[in-house]
Amino acid sequence: MSADDGAQVSDDAVRDDDVVHADAALSDSLEDSADRTLGESAVVREHLGEAYDDVAGFGELLREQGELRGLIGPREVSRLWERHLLNSAAVVPYLPETGTLVDIGSGAGLPGIVVAMMRLNLDVVLVEPMERRTTWLDEVVERFGLTNVDVRRGRAEEYHGAFEADVVTSRAVANLAKLARMSLPLLRRGGEMVVLKGRNVAQEIEPARKVLRSFKAGEPEILLGTTVEGVEPTTILRLRRG
Ligand SMILES: C[S@@+](CC[C@H](N)C(=O)[O-])C[C@H]1O[C@@H](n2cnc3c(N)ncnc32)[C@H](O)[C@@H]1O
Secondary structure, rough: OHHHHHHHHHHHHHHHHHHHHHHHHHHHHHHHHHHHHEEEEEEHHHHHHHHHHHHHHHHHHHHOOOOOOOOOHHHHHHHHHHHHHHHHHHHHHHHHOOOEEEOOOOOOOHHHHHHHHHHOOEEEEEEOOOHHHHHHHHHHHHHHOOOOOOEEEEHHHHHHHOOOOOEEEOOOOOOHHHHHHHHHEEEEEEEEEEEOOOOOHHHHHHHHHHHHHHOOOOEEEEEEEEEOOOOEEEEEEEEEEO
């Protein structure tokens, strides 16, 4: 092989690399435009009703700043509506209209901010330990005038006994055993844990039995979180503190 051949091989490798990056960028941009179209569709507007403008505005802000501020991963920006906003909204039908809800590990505000926008008469407390994220949450609360939201920095465990919440929500925070230990002491007796989970949530129930018994929790229910046509429904786990 001549020196020229070597140069040719590495040129080809660079070109292959460029093609892979270009393909990924193209696929992200196609996904992004499909996601925006979904977000602007009549079916999503109807689904979110009066909360649509706020939820869409929150989504736009997350699209602009979410990756930059380390709130969501780079791949998530192009699927905000499908994977995050509508997924968060799927929990709302299982929530009361009034009372106190604590969302633990709110991160960028999912589902807590979306819930607060859709349930304006519910007092929503967002508990999140990372300062970068609580700063963001405070900014979102101010920008959208969410007078029903209280942002608290800290771990859920630090607030045990501080609330007698009607509901505790969470998404992508921990497995059920750990989550029950974190969430149940924040609830009043008879209050409910309502958790957005993956489709394999049933496998988390047996390992959590001991914790659930210690809180006299009822039998966990696995529910379908409905969303709009074309978006995968999500799984919700609900259980009641005894
Ligand atoms: C994977 S993120 C999920 C964020 C958001 N719920 C979502 O679905 O996009 C997990 C979040 O839980 C928070 N977290 C971790 N341990 C926690 C604890 N003990 N109490 C409250 N939040 C916690 C992390 O700081 C992080 O923001």
